[in-house]
Amino acid sequence: MVRTELAPVETDLLLLESFPVQVRLFVAGDLPNPCARLGWAVKPGDDQGRIEVALYTDQPTGTACVQVLASYAETIPIGSFERGSFAVFVNGQQVEEFVLP
Numbered sequence: 647m648v649r650t651e652l653a654p655v656e657t658d659l660l661l662l663e664s665f666p667v668q669v670r671l672f673v674a675g676d677l678p679n680p681c682a683r684l685g686w687a688v689k690p691g692d693d694q695g696r697i698e699v700a701l702y703t704d705q706p707t708g709t710a711c712v713q714v715l716a717s718y719a720e721t722i723p724i725g726s727f728e729r730g731s732f733a734v735f736v737n738g739q740q741v742e743e744f745v746l747p
Contacts (some may be wrong), residue, residue, distance in 0.1 A: 661744065
């Protein structure tokens, strides 16, 4: 299995009406081929409000796969928050931010 970082083409932040506020990150883009599988890991907000999301593909090795792009769209749970200012980063690049008073 080969793991590769993936940059989303589109992102959107979803704040659910709950308490504490549930936050989701919508990501969409293209996988390198239909055999690749989308994966992610979320590192909770630190004391500076920085939330890190690692977005990647897992590609099986030794498998023949047609080399065409395959679209993906996924909603990733980020966590629950009561208040604060937060910035969401995907693979080190800031993509969204939100403030909860």
